[in-house]
Amino acid sequence: MIRKLLIANRGEISCRVMKTAQRMGIRTVAVYxxxxxxxxxxxxxxxxxxIGGAPSKDSYLRAEHIIEVAKRLGxxxxxxxxxxxSENARFxxxxxxNDIIFVGPPVGAIEAMGSKSAxxxxxxxxxxxxxxxxxGDDQSVETLRSSAQSMGYPxxxxxxxxxxxxxxxxxxxDDEFDAALDAAKRxxxxxxxxxxMLVEKYLTQPRHVEIQVFCDQHGNGVYLFERDCxxxxxxxKVIEEAPAPGMTEQLxxxxxxAALKAAQAINYVGAGTVxxxxxxDxxxxxxxxxTRLQVEHPVTEMITGVDLVEWQLRVASKEPLPLQQSELKLHGHAFEARVYAEDPDNDFLPATGHLRLLRPPLENRHVRVDTGVLEGDDVSVYYDPMIAKLVVWDEDRTKALARLAKALTEYHIDGVTTNVNFLYNLATTPAFMDAQLSTNFITEHEAAIFHRDASEHNGLLPVAALYLLLDQQNKVPQQQDDRFSPWQQHNAWRANEQHVQSLTLRLNDDDFDLRVKRLDNGYSIDYQNQTFVCxxxxxxxxxIANVDGHRSEFVVVEHESGHSLFAPGEALRFTRVMPDLGLDDDTGHDAGFTAPMNGTVVALAVEPGQMVDKDQTLMIMEAMxxxxxxxxxxxxxxxEFFYQPGDLVDGGAELLAFEADQGASS
Incomplete structure (x- = not known):
């Protein structure tokens, strides 16, 4: 049996492997x-x-150095x-x-599957x-394009x-082919x-269904059912589930x-996914x-009761598979939602930042959170921006989906833009609830998933205003000798006048003008002929907010750019807009072309001075x-381009100078 295990990885999967190893009494070694x-x-x-510097090539990809560490530590x-x-045959x-057990398949299996074409x-x-x-092996542009033409687009x-x-x-x-090929190869x-590269016929309405297989070193093999990804x-992948909806026993x-046949064709050992x-049709x-453990393996664990990492460690120790195919049972339904630092409203652009607040839902037999970060950590530019995997289980798909939606409303993250609201919207979209799944789901149901109408946030206006008013009152500095003086009050007190004040809130990117009246026990907030008593x-x-008799609980976090209000199903950024006293220096300068985050310039797509059309690509960056x-x-x-291919660029740096054609309409 393995006594000491080094995990050659980081983040969530490293933590997840350690939990099982330590439960099995195996000593663990991390690299960082x-x-x-x-x-x-x-x-x-x-x-x-x-083991080295922040870039992966200087640390987590240093195969020889990791082997040296493993040998030194026994x-x-x-x-x-x-x-x-994980799928590096050389490693x-x-x-x-070096007589170290690799918890995975043999070299030959990795090599066989390492090339998609082979x-x-x-x-x-x-x-x-x-x-x-x-x-095929002929990689000429002409051959690849001819193959695409012969099988037909897309x-x-x-x-x-x-x-x-x-x-x-x-x-x-055909006219898109060359540019797409260049980008894919790069x-x-x-x-x-x-x-x-390889070229495949693109199926327009497919589902992505994968089979979890497991083989030992004694010729045994099983499949642990399927996942719909x-x-x-x-x-x-964004949300995975097991089993696949609508799957018949025959299929x-x-x-x-077929998956076991694929594994046996390459003499596979360990956990794999076909x-x-x-x-x-x-x-x-x-x-x-x-040829590795998949990110979404927890949903298989939830419906089978099997710890796949434990199986990996036992099979690597030359033990036979713990169960045969007939002993594997499928029970209930599970979902996994990948919680990322990214901006779904900006083409899912990865985000970086400081996790000022990180409150996942409480874990229990229905809810599991696999993570590799803590509150106060930074999401850096160097690695995949996954924050956690939220996994839920229940007796059937409907119940499990309800648990997923509820758990997402309880996931509170601040300090970095995340996809939590997007995940909630997706999970509660009628088409998803009806399991109308395909790999084009997000594109086809974009209008239902993305909520951009500012009016949808109107219901949270009085809650945000109430928070500011209560917070303002709580921060009043009371002087012990004069605590009843009206000059010590921050409640819009006026001599011989009603306690009324104007309050402008900016919710996301929209401004709302409110009028607030102080009541004996709370506030009356007016907005566009609506009155809320709070x-x-x-x-x-x-x-704890009571708006017109409706009591609800919220979490509000203050930060340098305002506040974040966490409500069931959404996180709302808001700030108080102070009156314009004419003191701002508005230069009217355009922000220009700035780097969205730290990264590397990959290519310049045009020449300086070359006339280009609207939406034509000018420069390509790589980040995260x-x-x-x-x-x-x-x-x-x-x-002018301020950077050349290969240059490292800081987030916010100006990348190029652009001159619009005055005779053209934007």
Missing amino acids: SDADSDALHVKMADEAVH VDAIHPGYGFL CRLCEQ AKQIMEKAGVPLVPGYH VLLKAAAGGGGKGMRQVWS EAQSSFGDDI SVQRRHQ RSAMGE EFLLDS GQFYFMEMN HGELSGNSL KMEHALKAPSRGKVT
Whole structure:
């Protein structure tokens, strides 16, 4: 049995592996970079070792250095988690050469599935159904374009060595092909050091259904049912669930057997996931096999009662699988929502910041939170911006979905923009509740998911105003010898006049003018011919508000840019707008083209002085493993680029100078 385990990873998955290992009596070793010196996974481990600088290439991707650390500390085994070195055949081989157990499949299996094109060829020989596509060695633009033309648009360009949506582009017509290919190859080279591409027919209404397989070193193999991972953005999963809605026992068995056939074709050992595209006609096609533990593995654990990490450690110790196929039972339904630091209203742009407030819902047998961060941590530019995985379970899909929605209303995060409100809106969208799933779900139901109408926040206006009024009253400095003086009151007191004041609130980006009257026990707040009678109690961040007889509880956090109000189903940023006394210096200068965050300039798409059209790409940046294109706001030209490809750029830095064509309309 493994006695000492090094987890060659960070964040949430490192913490999750440690929990099981420590429960099994296995001593754990964490590794960390400069950016993670005070991280949760470092604090949880029995031992922790610094391995380098913040960039992954200087720390978590240093295979030889991690092996040296493992040998020095007498480690028996290394668990790679997911990402980083988890599917790196060279790292697996280094473990083998140094008599260290690699908690994962053998080198040959990783190599077989490491190239998507080679994997397709293996699966074809094994009789696993494939999506029509080109997986050949000829990588000329002409050959790739000809393949796309012959199978018909739309097609999907995919990095052969890819994963996680990196190096992937949809192409809908021939005139888009070259630009999409360049972008996919560039992103693939940056993410995987390999720009070999394959071309596949793009199914327009597919579901993404994957099978969890597990094989031991004694020839045994099982599948632990399926997960539906259809709901995605940027080809990355958002909410996963198990089992897949509408799955028949016949189809489940067929997909499970096909997945086991795929695993056996490469002599697989350990936990693996075989991903399929399930078409609307019930046909399914092999997409890829991930030779590691998946991010969404908790939903499988919740419906089977199996600890997949424990199985990994036991199989790596040469034990047989704990259960046979006939002993595996499916019970209930589970969802996993990925909580990210990102801005859904800005094309899911990753966000960085300081976690001033981090209050997840309480965990119990129905609710599980897998995380790698604590309140007070920073979400940095160096790694994936996942904050946590929120996992819920109940007896059926309807009940589980209700638990997911409730748990999301109880997830309070401040200091960084997150997708929590987006997740709640998505989970409560009628189409999602009816399981009308496809990989295009977010695009097709955008209007129902994204709520941008300012009037929707009107119901929270009196709550936000009440908070400011109570907070103002609580902060009154009382002088012991004159505490009844009207000059000590902050309640709009006027001699011989009603206690009335004007209050302007900015909710998100909209301003609201209110009139407030002081009552004997609270306030009367007027807005656009509506009157709200409010009173409440404020203690720290907790607000109990009674608006027109409706009592509710809220959490409010103050920060440098205002306040954040956490209400059931949404987080609302608001601030008090002070009267304009004519003292502001409004220069009228445009913010220009600034970097959205720290990153690297990847490419300049035009030449200085070249006339461009509105929405034409000018520059491409890469940040947090994703590419971001800066586009022209109107017809015009770039007069100067301030950075060149390869340059590191700080968030907020001016990137280029743009001159609009005065004769063009923006």
